[in-house]
Amino acid sequence: LILDDVWSMEILEKLSFTGKGYRTLVTTQHRSIIRTKTSTRLYEFPLLDDADALPLFCFWAFRQKSIPSNADNQLVKQVQAECKGLPLALKVIRSSLYGQPHPAWEGAKNKLLKGESISYYHKEGLLRCLETSIDALDEEAWECFLDLGSF
Structure with a gap:
């Protein structure tokens, strides 16, 4: 059973159980909800650091691995820093800004700093992914997904 993006211990307790040959994979941003058991293995995925995130962001935003000379380097x-090293955020935000003029980048930066979505297309891009x-x-698997999604 895969429980993705679990936010509360209550949900984890309702959905997890043990059985012979049975495994549960839980993904969460909240380490506090994971109980440590002898059978529990915890793996934390590291976020991308700037050395890896910036070339990835630039590759998709500009079709090259570095910031082009005609772009505002600091902006x-x-x-990119507001993506917090999250690969999906890097991908979705860069595609929203690909080919956009400087004011669009400024607007996106300001919205990201306030924790807002940068555009309708940004949300749509995430949903497409x-x-x-x-x-x-x-x-x-689809039936299981629907069962969990309706929970």
């Missing part, structure tokens, strides 16, 4: 780094994974599910 690009500020927008998630949709790809969901569309790849076989029928049984």
Whole structure:
């Protein structure tokens, strides 16, 4: 069983159980909800550091691995930094800003600093990324996804 993005211990307790040959994979941003058991293995995925995040961001935002000379170096780094090293955020935000003029980048930076979505298309881009994974599910996995999604 895979429980993705679990936010509360209550949900984890309701959905997890043990059985012979049975495993549960839990992803969460909240370490406090994971109980440490002898059978529990905790793996923390590291965020991308700036050395890895900036070239990735630039590759998709500018189609090159560094900030182009005609771009505002500081602004690009500020927008990239607001992605907090999260690969999905880097991908979605860079695609929203690809080919956009300087004012769009400034607006995006200001919205990100306030924790706001940068645009309707930004939300749509995120949903498209998630949709790809969901569309790849076989029928049984799809039924399980619907069961968990309606919980």
